[in-house]
Amino acid sequence: MPGWHEKLKDTGIQQIGIIQEQHPDRCRLFMQWKQMDWPILVDSLNLLRVEKVPYTILVDGDGMIRYVKPKDADLETFLKTDYKDDSLAESADRKAPDAEQLDKRLGTLRKQKLEGQMGLEEHLALADQLVLWGGEERLDAAIEMYSVVLDANAGVSRAWFRRGVAYRKRFDSERRRETDFASAVSDWEKALELNPNQYIWRRRIQQYGPRLDKPYSFYDWINEARKDITARGEKPAKLAVEPSGAEFAYPEKEFKEGEAETKPDPEGKINRDGDKLISIDSVPVPGRIKAGEASRVHLTFSANAKLKAHWNNESGDSVAWVDVPDGWSVEKHLFTLPAGEGATDTIERNIEFEVRAPKDAKAGKVKLTGYALYYVCEDADGTCLYLRQDFEVTLEVRS
Amino acid sequence: MRITIAALALLVACLGTVTANDVADDDAGYVAELEVGQEFIVAPLPDLDGKPRSVRDYEGKKLAIHIFASW
Numbered sequence: 504m505p506g507w508h509e510k511l512k513d514t515g516i517q518q519i520g521i522i523q524e525q526h527p528d529r530c531r532l533f534m535q536w537k538q539m540d541w542p543i544l545v546d547s548l549n550l551l552r553v554e555k556v557p558y559t560i561l562v563d564g565d566g567m568i569r570y571v572k573p574k575d576a577d578l579e580t581f582l583k584t585d586y587k588d589d590s591l592a593e594s595a596d597r598k599a600p601d602a603e604q605l606d607k608r609l610g611t612l613r614k615q616k617l618e619g620q621m622g623l624e625e626h627l628a629l630a631d632q633l634v635l636w637g638g639e640e641r642l643d644a645a646i647e648m649y650s651v652v653l654d655a656n657a658g659v660s661r662a663w664f665r666r667g668v669a670y671r672k673r674f675d676s677e678r679r680r681e682t683d684f685a686s687a688v689s690d691w692e693k694a695l696e697l698n699p700n701q702y703i704w705r706r707r708i709q710q711y712g713p714r715l716d717k718p719y720s721f722y723d724w725i726n727e728a729r730k731d732i733t734a735r736g737e738k739p740a741k742l743a744v745e746p747s748g749a750e751f752a753y754p755e756k757e758f759k760e761g762e763a764e765t766k767p768d769p770e771g772k773i774n775r776d777g778d779k780l781i782s783i784d785s786v787p788v789p790g791r792i793k794a795g796e797a798s799r800v801h802l803t804f805s806a807n808a809k810l811k812a813h814w815n816n817e818s819g820d821s822v823a824w825v826d827v828p829d830g831w832s833v834e835k836h837l838f839t840l841p842a843g844e845g846a847t848d849t850i851e852r853n854i855e856f857e858v859r860a861p862k863d864a865k866a867g868k869v870k871l872t873g874y875a876l877y878y879v880c881e882d883a884d885g886t887c888l889y890l891r892q893d894f895e896v897t898l899e900v901r902s
Numbered sequence: 903m904r905i906t907i908a909a910l911a912l913l914v915a916c917l918g919t920v921t922a923n924d925v926a927d928d929d930a931g932y933v934a935e936l937e938v939g940q941e942f943i944v945a946p947l948p949d950l951d952g953k954p955r956s957v958r959d960y961e962g963k964k965l966a967i968h969i970f971a972s973w
Contacts, residue, residue, distance in 0.1 A: 507968060517963045521947065524971040531950050533972035544947040544955055551943065553936065557970035562942045564962045571938060581964065597945040599954035635948055706973070721973040750973075 536728035660697035667691040711788040713797035761835040773891040780812035785896040794864040805851040821877035830861035866902040
């Protein structure tokens with residue numbers, strides 16, 4: 504894009520970006536970094552159904568496409584030509600629905616009885632509109648509408664993809680449910696199974712997946728961008744969701760197994776966190792792999808808000824240990840949970856690691872086991888404790 | 903007879919699948935053949951602030967539309 508940006512400067516052509524990614528705020532930072540100020544339209548749901556990026560389309564003043572992936576000579580012709588498209592039918596203006604219209608439509612469709620495949624179009628379209636224009640508070644309804652479509656017809660691959668996008672959006676919002684990220688990954692996998700050539704969908708899984716699967720890394724430019732922007736005396740645009748380790752990780756050709764590490768609390772003597780002051784969620788990406796393939800496991804540790812639990816940062820490192828079944832490899836067994844700021848905090852901790860199935864792994868479900876040892880306090884003035892919690896991560900080896 | 907019924911069932915199943923994949927092919931105006939000679943989509947998408955925007959907002963201007971991702 505920066506190349507085009509230079510070329511088109513001062514030509515009178517209006518540049519517009521349409522992005523195909525989950526987190527638009529990252530594009531805002533990118534635009535600030537590259538000092539490009541043209542409007543960006545966000546197509547996280549892949550409504551345009553493009554299957555690859557990047558490319559440029561030249562459109563004349565009446566909205567007709569004149570060039571796709573233009574060469575320099577095409578651009579010259581495009582600049583010189585005075586286009587008149589009398590042939591183009593006047594298409595209806597489409598307005599974004601407001602909240603009231605969305606809710607009304609939702610009410611109508613909820614009452615409507617489905618007969619076979621009839622009416623699914625409307626459900627799918629409404630689900631899309633709810634994601635686009637309904638705000639966080641209508642993500643539940645969007646997921647509900649996508650689910651109606653998928654329950655009636657599990658073959659609509661883009662409904663799987665888009666419901667995955669909605670789950671991930673909810674995961675990144677204050678309405679997060681613990682299973683949302685896992686649901687997103689599982690939906691994206693399903694979509695890709697049905698349509699394996701959809702590169703934009705594939706990227707959504709790769710984004711969080713193992714390094715072996717990556718053609719190149721994802722948001723590795725973010726740190727550089729922040730440095731450059733700060734050096735210019737500007738404030739870098741804030742990101743709603745910081746990229747995770749998987750997104751920064753560089754691709755690797757080979758699986759690296761970790762060195763021998765010392766297992767903490769080998770006999771399991773530390774008291775268990777019976778009240779679940781900390782809750783542990785795991786999402787392997789992808790959740791289904793073939794023998795010999797790798798998966799990247801995302802573990803989230805969050806302090807239970809109902810119990811007013813909070814991390815104790817003054818006593819030492821909280822850690823996690825992961826075991827894998829015989830024949831499986833893991834890059835590391837022992838992880839330190841990143842410490843928060845201040846004496847105590849309630850910020851969630853995330854760790855990621857990669858595991859690889861043996862080449863002769865049999866098809867079926869496999870459980871990785873592990874445990875975390877952490878310093879946590881009960882309530883605001885409550886007791887601070889050192890506790891252990893065991894966890895499991897379930898992966899599926901497919902044939 | 904049994905074969906005919908099986909074949910009929912298969913046919914129905916196939917037809918079912920065809921309809922299935924055709925569900926909402928229009929996607930409320932977002933799908934266009936992104937090919938020379940076609941009209942570019944006019945349905946709005948949110949901009950970075952969540953406000954609706956469409957190529958219609960730039961009617962009369964020549965446009966370069968970059969389809970990309972910042973990853």
